Amino acid sequence: MLAKRIIPCLDVRNGRVVKGQKFQNIVDVDDPVKLAKVYSDLGADELVFYDITASNEERNIFIDVVERTAEQVHIPFTVGGGIRTVEDFRKVLNAGADKVSVNSAAVKNPTIITEAAEKFGSQCVVLSIDAKRNEHNNWNVFVNGGRIDTGMDALEWAIEGEKLGAGEIVVNAMDSDGIKTGFSIDITKKIAESVKIPVVASGGAGTEEHFREVLVEGSADAALAASVFHYGEIQIKDLKEYLYDKGVEVRRV
Amino acid sequence: MIGIIDYGAGNLKSVHHALTKLGFASEIVSTEERINESKALILPGVGAFKDAMDNLKQVSLINCIKENVQAGKPILGICLGMQLFYETSFENGEWEGLGLLEGKVVRFDHELKVPHMGWNNLIPGPQYEADNGIGKEVTKGEYSYFVHSYYVDPENKEEVVFYSDYGLEFPAVVQKDNIYGMQFHPEKSSETGMKLLKNFGELIK
Numbered sequence: 463m464l465a466k467r468i469i470p471c472l473d474v475r476n477g478r479v480v481k482g483q484k485f486q487n488i489v490d491v492d493d494p495v496k497l498a499k500v501y502s503d504l505g506a507d508e509l510v511f512y513d514i515t516a517s518n519e520e521r522n523i524f525i526d527v528v529e530r531t532a533e534q535v536h537i538p539f540t541v542g543g544g545i546r547t548v549e550d551f552r553k554v555l556n557a558g559a560d561k562v563s564v565n566s567a568a569v570k571n572p573t574i575i576t577e578a579a580e581k582f583g584s585q586c587v588v589l590s591i592d593a594k595r596n597e598h599n600n601w602n603v604f605v606n607g608g609r610i611d612t613g614m615d616a617l618e619w620a621i622e623g624e625k626l627g628a629g630e631i632v633v634n635a636m637d638s639d640g641i642k643t644g645f646s647i648d649i650t651k652k653i654a655e656s657v658k659i660p661v662v663a664s665g666g667a668g669t670e671e672h673f674r675e676v677l678v679e680g681s682a683d684a685a686l687a688a689s690v691f692h693y694g695e696i697q698i699k700d701l702k703e704y705l706y707d708k709g710v711e712v713r714r715v
Numbered sequence: 716m717i718g719i720i721d722y723g724a725g726n727l728k729s730v731h732h733a734l735t736k737l738g739f740a741s742e743i744v745s746t747e748e749r750i751n752e753s754k755a756l757i758l759p760g761v762g763a764f765k766d767a768m769d770n771l772k773q774v775s776l777i778n779c780i781k782e783n784v785q786a787g788k789p790i791l792g793i794c795l796g797m798q799l800f801y802e803t804s805f806e807n808g809e810w811e812g813l814g815l816l817e818g819k820v821v822r823f824d825h826e827l828k829v830p831h832m833g834w835n836n837l838i839p840g841p842q843y844e845a846d847n848g849i850g851k852e853v854t855k856g857e858y859s860y861f862v863h864s865y866y867v868d869p870e871n872k873e874e875v876v877f878y879s880d881y882g883l884e885f886p887a888v889v890q891k892d893n894i895y896g897m898q899f900h901p902e903k904s905s906e907t908g909m910k911l912l913k914n915f916g917e918l919i920k
Contacts, residue, residue, distance in 0.1 A: 538900075558728055582762070583762045629832070
């Protein structure tokens with residue numbers, strides 16, 4: 463049976479892993495390649511690297527991180543952050559990434575999803591959606607690191623993304639990002655049940671039960687988290703045992 | 716030296732890195748000469764079946780690959796590379812493959828999500844029970860990493876080393892004589908994948 467995936471996310475800046483709460487208050491954590499290898503050994507099913515750098519110089523350091531990870535880590539990994547063109551896709555895929563996620567660029571220019579899918583295959587095109595609940599209890603799509611409300615409906619955008627050629631969708635619920643009160647079950651479930659491609663839940667992991675909840679009640683195919691893993695609050699190995707005991711199909715190592 | 720055949724089918728470095736870690740010399744090869752000099756071959760592949768066959772024709776490597784296989788050289792097809800070994804694919808049309816193995820490539824036609832993406836278990840098949848070397852030290856239930864929308868429906872079920880289950884049982888690892896196929900990505904399947912690649916590398920005498 464296909465296993466539910468547990469995915470640690472590494473925000474990388476200037477060659478280091480950082481983790482912000484609600485996209486602010488960034489603090490230093492560790493060497494990304496070292497951390498990636500540790501997570502892989504502990505049973506992470508996949509990894510995500512987000513490039514949160516600003517300058518071109520830092521961008522090259524990031525590509526170097528991707529290359530070194532591909533050399534040393536033998537599980538799939540996704541790269542996101544700052545992807546604007548099909549050429550950006552090519553660069554990170556050539557550096558060894560298995561998938562590439564787009565967010566703001568896809569909102570500005572949806573054809574990038576189709577072009578990348580045609581060139582490299584849908585399996586490597588991930589549409590990442592930053593979503594925040596509005597006053598009508600629907601979810602709006604935000605861009606530019608959560609700073610700009612596009613007014614677009616997150617569920618509609620996810621369905622459109624699948625049509626355009628995305629092979630996977632990451633739903634990052636901004637309300638719960640970094641505050642450890644649990645994943646946002648309702649938007650994750652709505653999207654997971656409306657598309658026929660895998661959906662990854664992101665934002666809000668605080669306890670082992672939060673993971674079970676979003677994978678079972680939220681119908682997510684995978685769950686992504688950062689700080690609970692980086693700070694050792696949840697061990698991936700223990701989390702897998704917990705989920706297994708609760709009857710969730712997971713790959714245990 | 717294991718030759719990883721480059722015919723424009725995407726990133727080949729992961730396979731190369733994994734073999735290097737296991738201590739096997741490998742090289743990305745794209746000419747008849749280097750393919751002939753390789754002790755074993757790997758045919759990778761991502762993307763569409765038709766495009767891959769068109770690329771192989773364009774670089775004029777089809778006969779070279781077939782001759783090497785007929786001469787008994789071990790060859791491993793990974794993901795789409797495995798599917799190319801078969802006679803026919805029904806991926807958006809009907810396309811002729813290399814015809815090294817008998818059977819067809821068909822789409823998952825059920826309510827489950829497609830692509831079949833993620834980690835799934837290996838279930839021993841007839842060829843595993845026959846004490847096949849490629850499955851050495853890999854036990855029932857181990858996971859490997861799959862990304863695909865089509866699967867192989869083989870003519871000869873006894874060629875199946877491992878099945879996997881995604882709504883139906885489909886071949887995850889096949890073997891006939893010197894021809895090996897893996898539907899998943901061993902280079903991305905952590906320790907299980909490394910064991911399988913090691914078993915393949917050790918076929919070189």
